Amino acid sequence: MKTIGRAFHDLRREIGWVLLYGVLTAIVLYSFIGSISGFRQNLTTARFLSGFKQNRVDMLILESKGSYRISKTDGQEAPTKAKPLDALFREALSKDGTLGGVAELSSAPSGFARTVLIVGRMADCMPVRVPNDRDLYLAVSSSHADRVGTSVKIGREELPIEATVPNGTMVGTLYNHTRSGDLDDALFVFAKDYSTAYKTFYCAPNDFLFRLIAVDADDAFKMELMKSVSSAAGMHARLWSAQAYLKQTGDSGMQYLLLRIVFFGIASFALIAAMVMNLLRVLDAHTNDYAVHRLFGATKAQTFLRMLLLAIGFHIIPVAYIACRILLPLGWTGSEDGGALKRGIVAFSPEKASMMGNVFVVLLLLIAAVCVIGYVRFQRTYAKGMRRE
Amino acid sequence: MIAAEALQKSYRTGSDTVCAVRDATVSADRGEMIAIVGPSGSGKSTLLNMIGLVVPPDSGRITIDGTEPIGRNDRQCAAFRNAHFGYITQDFALLNDETVYANIRLPLLYNKTVPRREHKRRIHTAAKALAIEDKLKRRVSVLSGGERQRVAIARAMVCDQPVILADEPTGSLDAENRDRVVSILLDLAHSKGRTVLIVTHDSSVAERCDRVIRMKDGVITP
Numbered sequence: 001m002k003t004i005g006r007a008f009h010d011l012r013r014e015i016g017w018v019l020l021y022g023v024l025t026a027i028v029l030y031s032f033i034g035s036i037s038g039f040r041q042n043l044t045t046a047r048f049l050s051g052f053k054q055n056r057v058d059m060l061i062l063e064s065k066g067s068y069r070i071s072k073t074d075g076q077e078a079p080t081k082a083k084p085l086d087a088l089f090r091e092a093l094s095k096d097g098t099l100g101g102v103a104e105l106s107s108a109p110s111g112f113a114r115t116v117l118i119v120g121r122m123a124d125c126m127p128v129r130v131p132n133d134r135d136l137y138l139a140v141s142s143s144h145a146d147r148v149g150t151s152v153k154i155g156r157e158e159l160p161i162e163a164t165v166p167n168g169t170m171v172g173t174l175y176n177h178t179r180s181g182d183l184d185d186a187l188f189v190f191a192k193d194y195s196t197a198y199k200t201f202y203c204a205p206n207d208f209l210f211r212l213i214a215v216d217a218d219d220a221f222k223m224e225l226m227k228s229v230s231s232a233a234g235m236h237a238r239l240w241s242a243q244a245y246l247k248q249t250g251d252s253g254m255q256y257l258l259l260r261i262v263f264f265g266i267a268s269f270a271l272i273a274a275m276v277m278n279l280l281r282v283l284d285a286h287t288n289d290y291a292v293h294r295l296f297g298a299t300k301a302q303t304f305l306r307m308l309l310l311a312i313g314f315h316i317i318p319v320a321y322i323a324c325r326i327l328l329p330l331g332w333t334g335s336e337d338g339g340a341l342k343r344g345i346v347a348f349s350p351e352k353a354s355m356m357g358n359v360f361v362v363l364l365l366l367i368a369a370v371c372v373i374g375y376v377r378f379q380r381t382y383a384k385g386m387r388r389e
Numbered sequence: 390m391i392a393a394e395a396l397q398k399s400y401r402t403g404s405d406t407v408c409a410v411r412d413a414t415v416s417a418d419r420g421e422m423i424a425i426v427g428p429s430g431s432g433k434s435t436l437l438n439m440i441g442l443v444v445p446p447d448s449g450r451i452t453i454d455g456t457e458p459i460g461r462n463d464r465q466c467a468a469f470r471n472a473h474f475g476y477i478t479q480d481f482a483l484l485n486d487e488t489v490y491a492n493i494r495l496p497l498l499y500n501k502t503v504p505r506r507e508h509k510r511r512i513h514t515a516a517k518a519l520a521i522e523d524k525l526k527r528r529v530s531v532l533s534g535g536e537r538q539r540v541a542i543a544r545a546m547v548c549d550q551p552v553i554l555a556d557e558p559t560g561s562l563d564a565e566n567r568d569r570v571v572s573i574l575l576d577l578a579h580s581k582g583r584t585v586l587i588v589t590h591d592s593s594v595a596e597r598c599d600r601v602i603r604m605k606d607g608v609i610t611p
Contacts (some may be wrong), residue, residue, distance in 0.1 A: 002498060013486070039495070076554065110611070141448050156450055217410070288482070288484075289484055292483070292484060292495065293495070295443065295470065295474075295476045295482065295501075296466075296471060296494060296495050296496040296499060296544070297467050297468065297470060297471030297498075297499025297500065298467060298499060299463050299464050300463045300467075301463070301464075301468040382443075383444060385437075385438035385443050385444055385556075
């Protein structure tokens with residue numbers, strides 16, 4: 001208590017620095033972590049889309065008829081006669097067909113943030129090998145790996161969970177309007193075909209319209225698909241090849257992110273350097289106090305603890321900010337059920353490098369390391385004796 | 390009271406090793422005030438620092454009041470320093486943004502034998518003895534040099550430390566304050582039975598001490 005009181009007293013003398021420096025650190029940390037997270041997201045998108053590219057995937061795009069303009073580059077026109085969508089899906093939306101689709105089920109079993117239904121050829125573009133003989137196959141994101149081997153009631157069936165999907169996996173651009181991190185808490189249901197999905201989950205064709213792909217399809221089928229979708233949805237449908245999409249969006253997005261990472265990397269480096277130098281300056285400024293206390297009875301451990309508490313107190317704003325992000329289920333650090341804590345605070349894998357737990361540990365280690373340096377410097381001064389010229 | 394035998398201390402400066410104190414043997418009785426004099430770099434302060442357990446000797450023995458503190462762990466050494474030594478330095482070694490009261494109280498915070506309820510009485514007694522009782526609530530940074538040194542002396546005696554180690558205590562004081570500080574230290578030795586070791590360059594200070602130890606090139610000379 002005595003040492004904590006002394007450290008608090010030391011801190012009061014530096015309150016201006018604590019506020020200014022703490023807010024700056026928190027801002028840079030937040031931005032840097034956001035950049036790393038965005039970079040990771042883009043990498044997984046690129047990885048996913050390369051699967052689309054390899055499979056010669058065309059993505060269905062729906063546009064309101066009012067905003068539709070015939071694109072000369074597409075060379076596609078909205079057809080006028082249509083086959084019923086339900087019939088088309090029963091024929092083609094299957095593992096042996098041409099279509100793949102994703103739908104999100106309205107409810108999720110306990111412990112999962114959402115249930116994602118993946119039908120037909122979409123499974124070919126996912127990092128999971130679904131056995132050919134299975135009508136339904138369940139997988140979970142890596143963060144729920146402990147659930148593999150258990151079973152869940154889904155739709156009308158009790159089914160075993162048999163595989164994991166790497167964290168960070170997205171269902172491509174189809175989820176662009178949501179945070180990809182949400183899928184780290186998802187249950188993935190792979191259905192062999194539309195009929196199975198319809199029977200088990202009462203899916204309607206419209207559920208797949210905004211997340212539909214055609215794999216290795218010929219022009220005639222593409223025309224038929226667009227005709228059917230346009231007719232059923234009352235919107236203009238067109239197909240956009242993954243290759244064209246990647247060309248248009250992939251490079252510029254990645255370059256922008258790389259630039260951000262370089263910028264925040266430099267900012268973080270400068271911040272860390274400033275943090276080290278500033279901490280050493282503060283500790284040096286208190287050398288006289290520490291020495292006087294040592295002369296009159298403070299132990300080495302008390303002196304070091306006092307330095308450490310001062311250093312942690314100096315970073316109380318970023319430390320508290322990170323601690324809150326770990327403990328409170330906000331954004332991509334956790335899910336509504338407190339996933340970050342449940343999965344453990346620290347995750348030593350590249351894809352989790354930006355996790356708050358890791359940043360927290362790195363920050364504390366850095367503070368401790370600077371305190372050790374500060375303490376060695378203090379000891380050198382103290383060893384000169386009572387008179388210190 | 391103090392028995393230091395064959396103390397030796399060397400420092401490394403780059404590739405050279407400088408012997409600061411060589412084979413120094415010192416003894417001091419209770420109630421004795423001893424001056425350690427000598428030219429700059431002769432090892433006076435190093436000898437005082439070794440006796441005060443601030444700097445560990447390379448070899449030799451130190452006995453304080455029949456106890457050998459060297460070789461004890463840090464916690465025991467810290468407690469020993471607290472209970473036995475009061476330190477006074479040329480630059481006062483005070484906590485400048487603290488009050489006189491807080492400065493005098495410092496050794497009491499680490500002392501486990503003096504009950505907390507007795508702190509106030511002891512601080513007031515020490516302050517009264519040094520004529521700074523009216524300044525207890527003031528910050529030491531606003532005091533004069535002589536007053537600051539009296540605060541340092543009060544701090545060095547508040548736990549009834551039997552040994553007072555003073556490194557150039559009058560170095561930054563005017564003649565009047567110098568004489569006053571020396572008189573206080575002499576009184577502490579002769580009336581209160583404290584052992585006072587004082588490092589000084591000032592011959593007028595040394596002359597008033599009971600005994601003088603002379604040092605040259607790290608060696609005690611006759």
